[in-house]
Amino acid sequence: MKTALVGVTGYGGMVLYQLLQQHPAVTEINLYGHSQTTDQPLSEAVPMFGISATAMIHPYDVATIMAANDVVFFATSAGVTSQVAAPFIAAGFPVIDLSGDYRLKQPATYEKWYHKPAAPQAALDAAYYGLAEFGQVGSAKYVANPGCYATATLLGLAPLAQNDLIQPDSIVVDAKSGTSGAGKKLATSTHFSQTNENLQLYKVDQHQHIPEIMQQLQAWNPEIPAIEFTTTLIPVTRGIMSTIYAKVKPGTTAEQLVAAFETTYQHADFVRFGATLPMLKQVQGTNFCDLGLQYNPVTHNVTVVSVIDNLIKGAGGQAIQNLNQMFGLDAAAGLPTHVIMP
């Protein structure tokens, strides 16, 4: 399979490129830069790849991309993808899009949370939201790959929401993220002297992954009216931990909670539900989402802890899962399971 990748210089693109290189069915990876006019060596654009990275990044050109590839990945920023993806949609050319531009079905919702113009309604309708454990790409040609916070949070909430085990208005999500989620762009909040030895909340109640989470949650359980969702930047490079709190419905037992998780994920290759609460480190470098829960009989609260590598399960890894579905490959093909440790 020949694959195109637009946007290899961002953190998400870098990691996706590495994953594609390890994929057994991918024979060719062609790199394109949205704002480039001439070829540029990858080793120059991303020095951290080292001098052994001899690939070239080519200028972005729709016709060239379609002619030379079977599928295109967009690892471009929100607001950029929707400006360049139209010809692919029109042509029915396979696209896997890591940006947030086609995840929300309502243009007004997108514009409210992203503060940018939305893609056309018809394109939004055609896009498939690729939360890999809950659906199949099928014949869809445009996959909107879920956001990192959304992935960690939805996988932690799915068994509760789908099985109607919690009080719908009681969900609180305290999500913690490493700095790679904020990308390469320099900012005061990610300046080492400020980030190190610090904890910083940001975008409280305003994170753009909130509507994406709500859209999916309500598809599962329309009674859920809203969630409380905060994000805290931690002095770690990679990973997200979503700590999820909810009151269980009267009569719900700890055993029912555990059973719901076990049943939901019994056939999932990349979601592991264990007897202990997971730590962040056990998923770094992998496509796993690790889950654990604890029920508190005093407060009738269930605490679910969900950890992922934001750049793999929360981005490029899930994109590969969607690629595998789209082309009928083995579900686990090309996906990393070896944790970075220590």
Next chain:
Amino acid sequence: MKTALVGVTGYGGMVLYQLLQQHPAVTEINLYGHSQTTDQPLSEAVPMFGISATAMIHPYDVATIMAANDVVFFATSAGVTSQVAAPFIAAGFPVIDLSGDYRLKQPATYEKWYHKPAAPQAALDAAYYGLAEFGQVGSAKYVANPGCYATATLLGLAPLAQNDLIQPDSIVVDAKSGTSGAGKKLATSTHFSQTNENLQLYKVDQHQHIPEIMQQLQAWNPEIPAIEFTTTLIPVTRGIMSTIYAKVKPGTTAEQLVAAFETTYQHADFVRFGATLPMLKQVQGTNFCDLGLQYNPVTHNVTVVSVIDNLIKGAGGQAIQNLNQMFGLDAAAGLPTHVIMP
């Protein structure tokens, strides 16, 4: 004033010693080691003090301590203080105790959460819980200095609980702590290769500061039945952030919430309530507890963020506040306000 300090070799004791050295009313600091039989140079017991630390640590002896000092601080572990403090209580000698041994009024509660024998009921009755912003030591001779998590959490909840602004069964506390809270004792969870780049939950629903928080909350507002309380170890040395969530009572406005915090702390020297959510770094090295809040009109949730330096406001600094109250000194005497930055 002549002061005794038992337990200078732990992190809490080290920092308290530094604070005592800077206190204008303290003329003498005598160090004692609970398990020592001969004098030991401080520079040897705590190399990080450097060779200029020429003080000696003396063997622990009740009569000597009483004869040579006006007050004794215990920076010993839970379970140790209650074994050695009885003669001081009997004599009515002033004690400020940083351990958890005399914070809880019910021996059974102590034994349930600490898994150790409790102090006698009479001694527990006589002890004063020294949450510095909410009371005065007065004529009490035995001050139980609050725990670090309890301090951050109670200061964040006080205006809400006292003014009856929240639904009593809706409180969720997601507390994050640096590693110094776990002390000098070596453990896998604080081994650098494991702690670094990691987030680890521990003692979920089982942290021994939970009953201390509940005891005080119910004194303020008996309707509060319980709280959900989790603790996450973060790769930072110093500091605690308590992120507190609660549903407000119907009709409560954002303005009322802000007003409650402003009123509660208008005369507090060391609690700062600001317009933005605080970051952890802005209190490291100080005795401040910084607070901020955000009201979410969609979920009717109020999020309160409370940050402290666990070893100062959460331990030695608050102990100094209690010293100042006990001896009628200026409330801010000897307390650090200069943040470590960057």
Next chain:
Amino acid sequence: MKTALVGVTGYGGMVLYQLLQQHPAVTEINLYGHSQTTDQPLSEAVPMFGISATAMIHPYDVATIMAANDVVFFATSAGVTSQVAAPFIAAGFPVIDLSGDYRLKQPATYEKWYHKPAAPQAALDAAYYGLAEFGQVGSAKYVANPGCYATATLLGLAPLAQNDLIQPDSIVVDAKSGTSGAGKKLATSTHFSQTNENLQLYKVDQHQHIPEIMQQLQAWNPEIPAIEFTTTLIPVTRGIMSTIYAKVKPGTTAEQLVAAFETTYQHADFVRFGATLPMLKQVQGTNFCDLGLQYNPVTHNVTVVSVIDNLIKGAGGQAIQNLNQMFGLDAAAGLPTHVIMP
């Protein structure tokens, strides 16, 4: 190929196990624990592997290991391997040993630096020192895999020493290491609250890799009498940087220095010599040793910077290189080249 691994629970063993799992020629990996008496699940012995690690660790038994495997890896500690390896040596069974027990040819040298009894002289004579870029295992049956500091330092010094470009008594090596080099064993120097925000020198002039480096350097250039070698523990989990200083011989030019490095490593798969000084991060997760140099015409000093992932190129990765040589496999088989980034 069927492989045995003794000592999977240490950091070196964990990473070697992951590498063996990715090796295309390895069909079976059997785990053995030196001090175990019954089977133990890997997921229990090393929780960070996660619940998907279903392998078992078996009790150590020489006959079983020989019967069931084609080669055995020892990831056991110095002093342990020499106690258990004798039967394998006697039988001519293939061994790759990651400990320091068979690296030094002189028993007295081993005993001086390791403070333990040395292996017998005959066994030391038979062992092959497997610095992968400088030799071939050939018919040797016992490979002593080089130490991490030795690997980084020797690869940086080889072109200078072999080509006689530097004043032999002028070598200074300032090596920096992350904490994983110190292993899982708890220690004050690797307690997070002490390691974090700190730099700590240790074993100055006394590190046990010094004699190993000298033995190889003198094989290349007998005029080198000694090196100055310090080690500093840095608040990073993985990686070693060796910063190497030496005075060049009169008349040596920058061009000659560069040419020596380029020539030496022109056919090396895993040593990359670049135009800029490498940073540590560019090799984490890979088997690369990245090198760069700068010549100072004012001081006539050449500075060489050598970076490796201590657990891969400095341990398990080089062990795989030696496996590949031993069994005539492709030199790069099973070796990781994808950097962990960001």
Next chain:
Amino acid sequence: MKTALVGVTGYGGMVLYQLLQQHPAVTEINLYGHSQTTDQPLSEAVPMFGISATAMIHPYDVATIMAANDVVFFATSAGVTSQVAAPFIAAGFPVIDLSGDYRLKQPATYEKWYHKPAAPQAALDAAYYGLAEFGQVGSAKYVANPGCYATATLLGLAPLAQNDLIQPDSIVVDAKSGTSGAGKKLATSTHFSQTNENLQLYKVDQHQHIPEIMQQLQAWNPEIPAIEFTTTLIPVTRGIMSTIYAKVKPGTTAEQLVAAFETTYQHADFVRFGATLPMLKQVQGTNFCDLGLQYNPVTHNVTVVSVIDNLIKGAGGQAIQNLNQMFGLDAAAGLPTHVIMP
């Protein structure tokens, strides 16, 4: 004493401001911003000071500064101070300058290393280089406060250079610095996702503190022709470690080396020479420079380790030492000795 501080918003200025607040002889601190046109609240310019920082930063005006203050501190960048300091020099008004603009006596040297126009020769001649342990400000009115790397390195080399104990062309300095030395300015090298888990060399053989070190070293010992000096950025916020290597002169003993350090610093309040090599953490937050040495009889090399807090002893703390000298105050007045620990 009334003091003016120009440049409080940089890291150096922030810390100097805190030190001045703690100085017993300083009754007034007036803040000025070089590029400001109206008053600005300090809490707004430097949010990390918190809302309790009620001071104002005033626009920069020479006449106002002279009229309202007894001394002015410049915590402005190199290239800025020399543009604004002339009127103060002309008036003989006391200045303590933390920039590098007046440290070098030769304009050509400044221009070569700083890539900016130098101050006039007469002004350079009049400036006093304030390495606090080696001289007295006396009647000088313009103090050029030494650089951070220069301070750590010169204090480590002084006993060796002054007593002629080392081979003059053999000095190698491997200096490591935390990120605060690079200031608040955003840069890729200090972006958390790049700095964390990394070691990065920068400005090898080109750091602007090299000529300052050489100027002072040659004043002590004209035989020293040059030094090899590298700088490595480490994932730590505060502190510098200079590891210094040199060959001793034939016949020099370890005892002579130790004696030279002990004699040199026997009356120094802020240089501590100890029996063990210091770690970085033991000086953070203090004005101490801690030194240790080890002699290697095999290589005839002496290794000196020198650690400082770059923002205190390497900047604001030494500025206070110079203030104390200039105004005849107690040498230790206002200087912090309490280490940040853990």
